[in-house]
Amino acid sequence: MQQMKPYPLATLLAAALATAALMQPAVAAESAAIDLAPVEVADLYIKTVINQDEASVAKLNAYLRPTRVAGHQPAEYASYSALQDTTAKFPKETGKxxxxxxxxxxxxxxTPAAELLAANVIAAKNGAACKATKADPVTVENGMQTAVVSFECELVKVPVAWAPAAQQLAKSACKVDQCVAGLQKIAATYATSPKQAWRAVFAVSREKDTEAWRNDFARETFDEIWEYL
Known part of the structure:
Protein backbone atom coordinates (compact mmCIF):
# COMPACT_ATOMS: atom_id res chain seq x y z
CA MET A 1 0.00 0.00 0.00
CA GLN A 2 1.15 3.52 -0.65
CA GLN A 3 1.77 5.89 2.22
CA MET A 4 -0.01 9.24 2.31
CA LYS A 5 1.94 12.10 3.80
CA PRO A 6 0.22 14.12 6.54
CA TYR A 7 -2.10 16.75 5.08
CA PRO A 8 -1.42 16.07 1.37
CA LEU A 9 -4.66 17.97 0.83
CA ALA A 10 -3.02 21.21 1.89
CA THR A 11 -0.07 20.63 -0.43
CA LEU A 12 -2.31 19.80 -3.37
CA LEU A 13 -4.59 22.77 -2.91
CA ALA A 14 -1.75 25.18 -2.20
CA ALA A 15 0.03 24.20 -5.40
CA ALA A 16 -3.13 24.55 -7.44
CA LEU A 17 -3.97 27.93 -5.99
CA ALA A 18 -0.43 29.19 -6.42
CA THR A 19 -0.24 28.29 -10.10
CA ALA A 20 -3.78 28.86 -11.30
CA ALA A 21 -6.04 30.86 -9.04
CA LEU A 22 -3.96 33.50 -7.28
CA MET A 23 -1.49 35.84 -8.92
CA GLN A 24 1.54 37.40 -7.21
CA PRO A 25 0.69 40.81 -5.71
CA ALA A 26 2.47 43.90 -6.90
CA VAL A 27 5.49 45.38 -5.15
CA ALA A 28 5.05 49.03 -6.11
CA ALA A 29 1.79 50.94 -6.04
CA GLU A 30 -0.09 54.13 -6.71
CA SER A 31 -3.32 55.28 -5.17
CA ALA A 32 -5.95 52.63 -4.54
CA ALA A 33 -9.33 53.14 -6.16
CA ILE A 34 -11.18 52.15 -2.98
CA ASP A 35 -10.31 53.25 0.54
CA LEU A 36 -10.60 50.28 2.90
CA ALA A 37 -9.45 49.73 6.47
CA PRO A 38 -7.04 46.85 7.23
CA VAL A 39 -9.83 44.77 8.80
CA GLU A 40 -11.93 45.15 5.65
CA VAL A 41 -9.01 44.19 3.41
CA ALA A 42 -8.20 41.14 5.54
CA ASP A 43 -11.84 40.09 5.32
CA LEU A 44 -11.67 40.22 1.52
CA TYR A 45 -8.51 38.10 1.44
CA ILE A 46 -10.09 35.57 3.81
CA LYS A 47 -13.30 35.29 1.82
CA THR A 48 -11.34 35.06 -1.43
CA VAL A 49 -8.75 32.44 -0.46
CA ILE A 50 -10.72 30.36 2.05
CA ASN A 51 -14.35 30.76 0.98
CA GLN A 52 -13.95 31.52 -2.73
CA ASP A 53 -16.76 34.06 -2.45
CA GLU A 54 -17.40 35.60 -5.86
CA ALA A 55 -18.35 39.07 -4.62
CA SER A 56 -15.26 39.23 -2.38
CA VAL A 57 -12.98 38.14 -5.22
CA ALA A 58 -14.38 40.92 -7.40
CA LYS A 59 -14.06 43.55 -4.66
CA LEU A 60 -10.50 42.51 -3.74
CA ASN A 61 -9.47 42.60 -7.39
CA ALA A 62 -10.96 46.08 -7.77
CA TYR A 63 -9.20 47.28 -4.63
CA LEU A 64 -5.77 45.91 -5.58
CA ARG A 65 -5.95 46.66 -9.30
CA PRO A 66 -4.36 50.17 -9.23
CA THR A 67 -1.52 48.83 -7.07
CA ARG A 68 -0.92 45.90 -9.38
CA VAL A 69 -1.10 47.94 -12.58
CA ALA A 70 1.30 50.53 -11.16
CA GLY A 71 3.69 47.71 -10.30
CA HIS A 72 3.47 46.27 -13.83
CA GLN A 73 1.74 43.13 -12.57
CA PRO A 74 -1.35 41.38 -13.98
CA ALA A 75 -4.34 43.52 -13.08
CA GLU A 76 -6.27 40.73 -11.38
CA TYR A 77 -5.06 39.25 -8.09
CA ALA A 78 -7.42 36.27 -8.06
CA SER A 79 -9.43 34.40 -10.66
CA TYR A 80 -12.84 33.28 -9.44
CA SER A 81 -13.18 30.80 -12.30
CA ALA A 82 -9.76 29.29 -11.47
CA LEU A 83 -10.69 28.97 -7.80
CA GLN A 84 -13.90 27.22 -8.78
CA ASP A 85 -12.03 24.96 -11.18
CA THR A 86 -9.64 23.95 -8.39
CA THR A 87 -12.59 23.05 -6.17
CA ALA A 88 -14.27 21.11 -8.98
CA LYS A 89 -11.14 19.01 -9.59
CA PHE A 90 -10.44 18.45 -5.93
CA PRO A 91 -12.71 15.44 -5.22
CA LYS A 92 -11.38 13.38 -8.12
CA GLU A 93 -7.71 14.27 -7.64
CA THR A 94 -7.70 13.86 -3.87
CA GLY A 95 -10.08 10.91 -4.04
CA LYS A 96 -7.43 9.11 -6.09
CA THR A 111 -13.09 5.39 -5.40
CA PRO A 112 -16.66 6.81 -5.24
CA ALA A 113 -16.54 6.84 -1.43
CA ALA A 114 -13.03 8.32 -1.51
CA GLU A 115 -14.22 11.10 -3.81
CA LEU A 116 -17.20 11.73 -1.53
CA LEU A 117 -14.81 12.12 1.40
CA ALA A 118 -12.64 14.57 -0.53
CA ALA A 119 -15.73 16.52 -1.63
CA ASN A 120 -16.93 16.83 1.96
CA VAL A 121 -13.50 18.00 3.12
CA ILE A 122 -13.24 20.77 0.52
CA ALA A 123 -16.85 21.78 1.23
CA ALA A 124 -16.00 22.06 4.92
CA LYS A 125 -13.04 24.30 4.08
CA ASN A 126 -14.93 26.52 1.68
CA GLY A 127 -17.87 26.73 4.06
CA ALA A 128 -15.86 27.85 7.08
CA ALA A 129 -17.47 30.88 8.73
CA CYS A 130 -14.56 33.33 8.93
CA LYS A 131 -14.36 36.94 10.00
CA ALA A 132 -11.64 39.50 10.66
CA THR A 133 -12.23 40.79 14.17
CA LYS A 134 -9.78 43.60 14.96
CA ALA A 135 -6.58 45.27 13.80
CA ASP A 136 -3.66 46.21 16.02
CA PRO A 137 -2.35 49.77 15.77
CA VAL A 138 -0.38 50.39 12.58
CA THR A 139 3.39 50.11 12.97
CA VAL A 140 6.02 51.63 10.68
CA GLU A 141 9.39 50.03 10.00
CA ASN A 142 11.79 50.99 7.21
CA GLY A 143 9.06 53.07 5.65
CA MET A 144 6.57 50.19 5.52
CA GLN A 145 3.23 50.50 7.32
CA THR A 146 1.89 47.22 8.72
CA ALA A 147 -1.38 46.35 10.42
CA VAL A 148 -1.79 42.95 12.05
CA VAL A 149 -5.39 41.78 11.83
CA SER A 150 -6.88 39.09 14.06
CA PHE A 151 -9.41 36.74 12.52
CA GLU A 152 -11.27 33.59 13.43
CA CYS A 153 -12.98 30.80 11.55
CA GLU A 154 -15.65 28.41 12.71
CA LEU A 155 -14.69 24.98 11.36
CA VAL A 156 -16.01 21.48 11.65
CA LYS A 157 -14.25 19.48 14.40
CA VAL A 158 -14.03 15.86 13.26
CA PRO A 159 -13.04 13.01 15.64
CA VAL A 160 -10.09 12.05 13.40
CA ALA A 161 -8.85 14.07 10.43
CA TRP A 162 -9.47 12.54 7.01
CA ALA A 163 -5.83 11.62 6.20
CA PRO A 164 -5.01 9.55 9.30
CA ALA A 165 -8.55 8.15 9.36
CA ALA A 166 -8.22 6.89 5.78
CA GLN A 167 -4.76 5.49 6.49
CA GLN A 168 -6.02 3.61 9.54
CA LEU A 169 -8.90 2.18 7.55
CA ALA A 170 -6.63 1.07 4.71
CA LYS A 171 -4.37 -0.74 7.18
CA SER A 172 -7.26 -2.48 8.92
CA ALA A 173 -7.52 -5.35 6.41
CA CYS A 174 -11.14 -4.43 5.77
CA LYS A 175 -13.10 -6.15 3.03
CA VAL A 176 -14.36 -4.11 0.10
CA ASP A 177 -17.81 -3.38 1.52
CA GLN A 178 -16.30 -2.56 4.91
CA CYS A 179 -13.76 -0.21 3.37
CA VAL A 180 -16.45 1.58 1.38
CA ALA A 181 -18.65 1.92 4.46
CA GLY A 182 -15.68 3.14 6.46
CA LEU A 183 -14.87 5.89 3.97
CA GLN A 184 -18.52 6.91 3.87
CA LYS A 185 -18.54 7.14 7.66
CA ILE A 186 -15.43 9.36 7.66
CA ALA A 187 -17.04 11.55 4.98
CA ALA A 188 -20.18 11.92 7.08
CA THR A 189 -18.21 13.35 9.99
CA TYR A 190 -17.38 16.41 7.87
CA ALA A 191 -21.07 17.16 7.50
CA THR A 192 -22.33 16.31 10.99
CA SER A 193 -19.59 17.04 13.54
CA PRO A 194 -19.69 20.03 15.93
CA LYS A 195 -17.70 23.19 15.27
CA GLN A 196 -14.37 24.47 16.55
CA ALA A 197 -12.75 27.90 16.40
CA TRP A 198 -9.51 28.58 14.55
CA ARG A 199 -7.95 31.91 15.51
CA ALA A 200 -4.95 33.45 13.78
CA VAL A 201 -3.53 36.74 12.56
CA PHE A 202 -3.04 38.17 9.08
CA ALA A 203 -0.80 41.15 8.34
CA VAL A 204 -1.37 43.71 5.59
CA SER A 205 1.16 46.35 4.58
CA ARG A 206 1.65 49.42 2.42
CA GLU A 207 4.35 52.02 1.84
CA LYS A 208 2.16 55.10 1.47
CA ASP A 209 -1.23 56.24 2.73
CA THR A 210 -2.44 56.36 -0.87
CA GLU A 211 -1.57 52.73 -1.58
CA ALA A 212 -3.65 49.61 -1.09
CA TRP A 213 -3.14 47.46 1.99
CA ARG A 214 -1.89 44.09 0.77
CA ASN A 215 -0.21 40.83 1.73
CA ASP A 216 2.26 39.21 -0.66
CA PHE A 217 1.93 35.79 0.99
CA ALA A 218 -1.76 35.53 1.88
CA ARG A 219 -2.08 31.91 0.83
CA GLU A 220 0.66 30.78 3.23
CA THR A 221 -1.30 32.10 6.21
CA PHE A 222 -4.59 30.57 5.17
CA ASP A 223 -3.12 27.17 4.27
CA GLU A 224 -2.87 26.57 8.02
CA ILE A 225 -6.60 25.88 7.97
CA TRP A 226 -5.84 22.36 6.73
CA GLU A 227 -4.25 21.51 10.06
CA TYR A 228 -7.72 21.82 11.58
CA LEU A 229 -9.47 19.68 8.98
Whole structure:
Protein backbone atom coordinates (compact mmCIF):
# COMPACT_ATOMS: atom_id res chain seq x y z
CA MET A 1 0.00 0.00 0.00
CA GLN A 2 1.15 3.52 -0.65
CA GLN A 3 1.77 5.89 2.22
CA MET A 4 -0.01 9.24 2.31
CA LYS A 5 1.94 12.10 3.80
CA PRO A 6 0.22 14.12 6.54
CA TYR A 7 -2.10 16.75 5.08
CA PRO A 8 -1.42 16.07 1.37
CA LEU A 9 -4.66 17.97 0.83
CA ALA A 10 -3.02 21.21 1.89
CA THR A 11 -0.07 20.63 -0.43
CA LEU A 12 -2.31 19.80 -3.37
CA LEU A 13 -4.59 22.77 -2.91
CA ALA A 14 -1.75 25.18 -2.20
CA ALA A 15 0.03 24.20 -5.40
CA ALA A 16 -3.13 24.55 -7.44
CA LEU A 17 -3.97 27.93 -5.99
CA ALA A 18 -0.43 29.19 -6.42
CA THR A 19 -0.24 28.29 -10.10
CA ALA A 20 -3.78 28.86 -11.30
CA ALA A 21 -6.04 30.86 -9.04
CA LEU A 22 -3.96 33.50 -7.28
CA MET A 23 -1.49 35.84 -8.92
CA GLN A 24 1.54 37.40 -7.21
CA PRO A 25 0.69 40.81 -5.71
CA ALA A 26 2.47 43.90 -6.90
CA VAL A 27 5.49 45.38 -5.15
CA ALA A 28 5.05 49.03 -6.11
CA ALA A 29 1.79 50.94 -6.04
CA GLU A 30 -0.09 54.13 -6.71
CA SER A 31 -3.32 55.28 -5.17
CA ALA A 32 -5.95 52.63 -4.54
CA ALA A 33 -9.33 53.14 -6.16
CA ILE A 34 -11.18 52.15 -2.98
CA ASP A 35 -10.31 53.25 0.54
CA LEU A 36 -10.60 50.28 2.90
CA ALA A 37 -9.45 49.73 6.47
CA PRO A 38 -7.04 46.85 7.23
CA VAL A 39 -9.83 44.77 8.80
CA GLU A 40 -11.93 45.15 5.65
CA VAL A 41 -9.01 44.19 3.41
CA ALA A 42 -8.20 41.14 5.54
CA ASP A 43 -11.84 40.09 5.32
CA LEU A 44 -11.67 40.22 1.52
CA TYR A 45 -8.51 38.10 1.44
CA ILE A 46 -10.09 35.57 3.81
CA LYS A 47 -13.30 35.29 1.82
CA THR A 48 -11.34 35.06 -1.43
CA VAL A 49 -8.75 32.44 -0.46
CA ILE A 50 -10.72 30.36 2.05
CA ASN A 51 -14.35 30.76 0.98
CA GLN A 52 -13.95 31.52 -2.73
CA ASP A 53 -16.76 34.06 -2.45
CA GLU A 54 -17.40 35.60 -5.86
CA ALA A 55 -18.35 39.07 -4.62
CA SER A 56 -15.26 39.23 -2.38
CA VAL A 57 -12.98 38.14 -5.22
CA ALA A 58 -14.38 40.92 -7.40
CA LYS A 59 -14.06 43.55 -4.66
CA LEU A 60 -10.50 42.51 -3.74
CA ASN A 61 -9.47 42.60 -7.39
CA ALA A 62 -10.96 46.08 -7.77
CA TYR A 63 -9.20 47.28 -4.63
CA LEU A 64 -5.77 45.91 -5.58
CA ARG A 65 -5.95 46.66 -9.30
CA PRO A 66 -4.36 50.17 -9.23
CA THR A 67 -1.52 48.83 -7.07
CA ARG A 68 -0.92 45.90 -9.38
CA VAL A 69 -1.10 47.94 -12.58
CA ALA A 70 1.30 50.53 -11.16
CA GLY A 71 3.69 47.71 -10.30
CA HIS A 72 3.47 46.27 -13.83
CA GLN A 73 1.74 43.13 -12.57
CA PRO A 74 -1.35 41.38 -13.98
CA ALA A 75 -4.34 43.52 -13.08
CA GLU A 76 -6.27 40.73 -11.38
CA TYR A 77 -5.06 39.25 -8.09
CA ALA A 78 -7.42 36.27 -8.06
CA SER A 79 -9.43 34.40 -10.66
CA TYR A 80 -12.84 33.28 -9.44
CA SER A 81 -13.18 30.80 -12.30
CA ALA A 82 -9.76 29.29 -11.47
CA LEU A 83 -10.69 28.97 -7.80
CA GLN A 84 -13.90 27.22 -8.78
CA ASP A 85 -12.03 24.96 -11.18
CA THR A 86 -9.64 23.95 -8.39
CA THR A 87 -12.59 23.05 -6.17
CA ALA A 88 -14.27 21.11 -8.98
CA LYS A 89 -11.14 19.01 -9.59
CA PHE A 90 -10.44 18.45 -5.93
CA PRO A 91 -12.71 15.44 -5.22
CA LYS A 92 -11.38 13.38 -8.12
CA GLU A 93 -7.71 14.27 -7.64
CA THR A 94 -7.70 13.86 -3.87
CA GLY A 95 -10.08 10.91 -4.04
CA LYS A 96 -7.43 9.11 -6.09
CA UNK A 97 -4.84 9.76 -3.37
CA UNK A 98 -7.20 8.21 -0.84
CA UNK A 99 -8.16 5.25 -3.03
CA UNK A 100 -4.49 4.51 -3.73
CA UNK A 101 -4.03 3.73 -0.04
CA UNK A 102 -6.06 0.56 -0.56
CA UNK A 103 -5.07 -2.64 -2.39
CA UNK A 104 -5.19 -2.34 -6.17
CA UNK A 105 -7.93 -4.95 -6.38
CA UNK A 106 -10.42 -2.76 -4.52
CA UNK A 107 -9.48 0.74 -5.68
CA UNK A 108 -12.23 0.96 -8.28
CA UNK A 109 -14.81 -0.02 -5.68
CA UNK A 110 -13.65 2.46 -3.04
CA THR A 111 -13.09 5.39 -5.40
CA PRO A 112 -16.66 6.81 -5.24
CA ALA A 113 -16.54 6.84 -1.43
CA ALA A 114 -13.03 8.32 -1.51
CA GLU A 115 -14.22 11.10 -3.81
CA LEU A 116 -17.20 11.73 -1.53
CA LEU A 117 -14.81 12.12 1.40
CA ALA A 118 -12.64 14.57 -0.53
CA ALA A 119 -15.73 16.52 -1.63
CA ASN A 120 -16.93 16.83 1.96
CA VAL A 121 -13.50 18.00 3.12
CA ILE A 122 -13.24 20.77 0.52
CA ALA A 123 -16.85 21.78 1.23
CA ALA A 124 -16.00 22.06 4.92
CA LYS A 125 -13.04 24.30 4.08
CA ASN A 126 -14.93 26.52 1.68
CA GLY A 127 -17.87 26.73 4.06
CA ALA A 128 -15.86 27.85 7.08
CA ALA A 129 -17.47 30.88 8.73
CA CYS A 130 -14.56 33.33 8.93
CA LYS A 131 -14.36 36.94 10.00
CA ALA A 132 -11.64 39.50 10.66
CA THR A 133 -12.23 40.79 14.17
CA LYS A 134 -9.78 43.60 14.96
CA ALA A 135 -6.58 45.27 13.80
CA ASP A 136 -3.66 46.21 16.02
CA PRO A 137 -2.35 49.77 15.77
CA VAL A 138 -0.38 50.39 12.58
CA THR A 139 3.39 50.11 12.97
CA VAL A 140 6.02 51.63 10.68
CA GLU A 141 9.39 50.03 10.00
CA ASN A 142 11.79 50.99 7.21
CA GLY A 143 9.06 53.07 5.65
CA MET A 144 6.57 50.19 5.52
CA GLN A 145 3.23 50.50 7.32
CA THR A 146 1.89 47.22 8.72
CA ALA A 147 -1.38 46.35 10.42
CA VAL A 148 -1.79 42.95 12.05
CA VAL A 149 -5.39 41.78 11.83
CA SER A 150 -6.88 39.09 14.06
CA PHE A 151 -9.41 36.74 12.52
CA GLU A 152 -11.27 33.59 13.43
CA CYS A 153 -12.98 30.80 11.55
CA GLU A 154 -15.65 28.41 12.71
CA LEU A 155 -14.69 24.98 11.36
CA VAL A 156 -16.01 21.48 11.65
CA LYS A 157 -14.25 19.48 14.40
CA VAL A 158 -14.03 15.86 13.26
CA PRO A 159 -13.04 13.01 15.64
CA VAL A 160 -10.09 12.05 13.40
CA ALA A 161 -8.85 14.07 10.43
CA TRP A 162 -9.47 12.54 7.01
CA ALA A 163 -5.83 11.62 6.20
CA PRO A 164 -5.01 9.55 9.30
CA ALA A 165 -8.55 8.15 9.36
CA ALA A 166 -8.22 6.89 5.78
CA GLN A 167 -4.76 5.49 6.49
CA GLN A 168 -6.02 3.61 9.54
CA LEU A 169 -8.90 2.18 7.55
CA ALA A 170 -6.63 1.07 4.71
CA LYS A 171 -4.37 -0.74 7.18
CA SER A 172 -7.26 -2.48 8.92
CA ALA A 173 -7.52 -5.35 6.41
CA CYS A 174 -11.14 -4.43 5.77
CA LYS A 175 -13.10 -6.15 3.03
CA VAL A 176 -14.36 -4.11 0.10
CA ASP A 177 -17.81 -3.38 1.52
CA GLN A 178 -16.30 -2.56 4.91
CA CYS A 179 -13.76 -0.21 3.37
CA VAL A 180 -16.45 1.58 1.38
CA ALA A 181 -18.65 1.92 4.46
CA GLY A 182 -15.68 3.14 6.46
CA LEU A 183 -14.87 5.89 3.97
CA GLN A 184 -18.52 6.91 3.87
CA LYS A 185 -18.54 7.14 7.66
CA ILE A 186 -15.43 9.36 7.66
CA ALA A 187 -17.04 11.55 4.98
CA ALA A 188 -20.18 11.92 7.08
CA THR A 189 -18.21 13.35 9.99
CA TYR A 190 -17.38 16.41 7.87
CA ALA A 191 -21.07 17.16 7.50
CA THR A 192 -22.33 16.31 10.99
CA SER A 193 -19.59 17.04 13.54
CA PRO A 194 -19.69 20.03 15.93
CA LYS A 195 -17.70 23.19 15.27
CA GLN A 196 -14.37 24.47 16.55
CA ALA A 197 -12.75 27.90 16.40
CA TRP A 198 -9.51 28.58 14.55
CA ARG A 199 -7.95 31.91 15.51
CA ALA A 200 -4.95 33.45 13.78
CA VAL A 201 -3.53 36.74 12.56
CA PHE A 202 -3.04 38.17 9.08
CA ALA A 203 -0.80 41.15 8.34
CA VAL A 204 -1.37 43.71 5.59
CA SER A 205 1.16 46.35 4.58
CA ARG A 206 1.65 49.42 2.42
CA GLU A 207 4.35 52.02 1.84
CA LYS A 208 2.16 55.10 1.47
CA ASP A 209 -1.23 56.24 2.73
CA THR A 210 -2.44 56.36 -0.87
CA GLU A 211 -1.57 52.73 -1.58
CA ALA A 212 -3.65 49.61 -1.09
CA TRP A 213 -3.14 47.46 1.99
CA ARG A 214 -1.89 44.09 0.77
CA ASN A 215 -0.21 40.83 1.73
CA ASP A 216 2.26 39.21 -0.66
CA PHE A 217 1.93 35.79 0.99
CA ALA A 218 -1.76 35.53 1.88
CA ARG A 219 -2.08 31.91 0.83
CA GLU A 220 0.66 30.78 3.23
CA THR A 221 -1.30 32.10 6.21
CA PHE A 222 -4.59 30.57 5.17
CA ASP A 223 -3.12 27.17 4.27
CA GLU A 224 -2.87 26.57 8.02
CA ILE A 225 -6.60 25.88 7.97
CA TRP A 226 -5.84 22.36 6.73
CA GLU A 227 -4.25 21.51 10.06
CA TYR A 228 -7.72 21.82 11.58
CA LEU A 229 -9.47 19.68 8.98
Missing amino acids: LIADLFPASMRAAV
